[in-house]
Amino acid sequence: MKVLIGKEERNRVLAIEEDHFYDLKAKQIAPSKLSQSVSAFANAAGGEIFIGIQESQKGATKERTWDGFADVEEANRFLQMLNQVAPLADFISTTFLECEDETGLVLKIEILKNAAITKSTDGIAYVRKGAQKLPVDTDEAFEKLRLDKGISSYETYKVNASLDVIENSSVTLGFLMGVVPIAEPEPWLRKQQLIVDDSPTVCGTLLFAEEPQALLPKRTAVKIFRYKTVEKEPSRDHLAFDPITVEGWAYKLIYDAVAKTQEIVEEIKKLGESSLVDIQYPAETLHEIITNAILHRDYSIATDVQVRIFDNRIEVESPGRFAGHITRENVLHSQFARNQQLVRLINKFPNPPNKDVGEGLNTAFDAMRKLRLHDPIIEEQQSSVLVTIPHQKLASPEELVMEFLESNPEITNREARVICGVRSENSMKSVFKRLQKRGMIEQVPNRSRFKAAWRKVQS
Template structure:
């Protein structure tokens, strides 16, 4: 498709002055950049490369920044027409020849001059170079060139193009060939095979040396060969503060070691044991906190299997009075982002994920579905779903000891800003699948004189509104 054909296919969306002001007042950040139409396409490619190689981002082209009496302000000055954006659109076609990983739209406003091009750039599986053949990476509001081999190697690991699990370790092969974890595992291998031959076939021994994956899966004590990068630390802080401190540690941190299979089982059981000792006041009575079994299991398993083992840091489980934090070293791999992590799949450590699934009572039974299972389990018990955030060098999952608002509260809050509500809408916003559960909530609110049926709506499409 030619650039002219692309231009003709781009939608023009009219926005209001409030939305314009929202754009003009936005702060440039890790996920947002504002550019003038005067920017050279080659310079624009720096931002495109940076967003694609980081977490993706949003780009507005057609916003000037002017300074008057030392005060900076932004002004909307868009393209005179769609074809005036030819050069800028061509750079996207050059950097993304398959036409994927980005989408754009023209924005117009009756009170503003010209069309602003709004571009959404997705995080890519591959490394994207700018037109100057340099790789850029978005950090805060900067596009940082990645020119050294060390920085490029780090980026390849972050994006999952290369995996540390395939690296070899200068260690005696006996550490895995005759280990107890491998002996137990080989009993389940079909057809039967000699341990060393099987390990070579699975690429866990390369050039006469064990790989990182082989050590992690089958060494009895991988922490001795890979110190500070493959254990689990559990902390219990007797506080609900944003951060824990040495003063509110309930006991010395617990270190979980051993092969990955044993680490997962032990850390899940220990975390569950500690959490269920936390008292919580509910209905005037002290009760113990309890999560669905699959929640802790799936989130801890995910943190162990998908972490970046090239980073010198252990997985950390921090248990507070009001939440659990599970921190996994390494950024989200490949094209995975916080917003698509429940829909998309990408295994940084493909060998580890595949082989640990062959263990008896495999911790990752439904490969790729672990986090979804945890979220669904929390929703079923009407608990707030976990929050996932990505930091500079880690992924953090927050599991909160908090119930969702009652269904009735969710319905009334929705009616504060909407005229009517249906059973279908109520099920979606209250995270409830049962029509009868929502119907019962509607009836309770009607008995309290808070809502009424909208006259003229049929049984199947019944709508409710606040009593007038």
């Protein structure tokens, strides 16, 4: 497909910073060499490659120019290479870009995140790290790639422990009393593939060991932090108390972590007698997001799930990036379970924490909207997924300030920033100035700069 772009779009292409998601290549590159970049993007988070951009060094600066293919046929060797490394792939698309007054066609290759492992023409798989492509050339690295893709799951790995830890645990015996027909522990555990070579698996340990933290340290706990601040980067001085560690088998861990989070949140309903806002988060939102963080985390990473409670938000960080084809853009509409056994079997417990399998995040978003709060924010980080639950109403900062002053005599810049979700003191001052210009508020007289506050205009 050919697409005509304007000079502004051309300039954006020429100015692209090569990073984890973008790469620019001259048309002279060998298809075999380019296949390594295609493999690297396909095995990471996806990305875009533009072929037909010439780069030259002029002193300390690099200069780029448009130097495309004379016609589509000239790029056939690259199209043939794509078909070789990923035949019939639905995650790779190509577009030819042409621009008036520029020479030739630039080939744009767009690669989406996907659940397959793609190798280059030399038979080696690569992964994209920043602006580099790194070969996956050891058994350990290849297995890590399989885990990242969701092709393998750490839940199936064996744990170096006696079968007794799951076969005769009170969790297993209690659970099997509710199975129809009632089953004996060992045959049932083997049937569910929770025992391999007379050893419990990670999944079996997570679900049925009374103290899984003793066998899988740093993988079976939730750390809860309470920071008395709205700052994006808190310090230890902002901690209200030492972090709380919640431990236990997966079912207990979920319910205990949610309950402890709710308990802490309820203790900060109001920030002082002058009353900011009630710190209320929908119970469904906390439950679904914490459940998701525990069930879908990457158990190969020895890091606990973290719940961080701030004055104006809650952050839930789950170890591991999105698995398979899941991205931040499609996470609410697509399904892919990294830990399929764990998700399936915990759903068999009484009052399962994942009642609506695959719908948990949608439930969390709906609950926030019912309270007219902003949607949770989902971000994929270098080795984790972070969900931020903001306590910020769906209203303009001006509306929120005036709503606060309906029931309070005055408001400070700090209070207003918490209510409005604004981090900058100067940005909040601009809101006050706009309201002052409209004759709606005024500064409280006879106050020092450090105790400045605003109130409704006195009649």
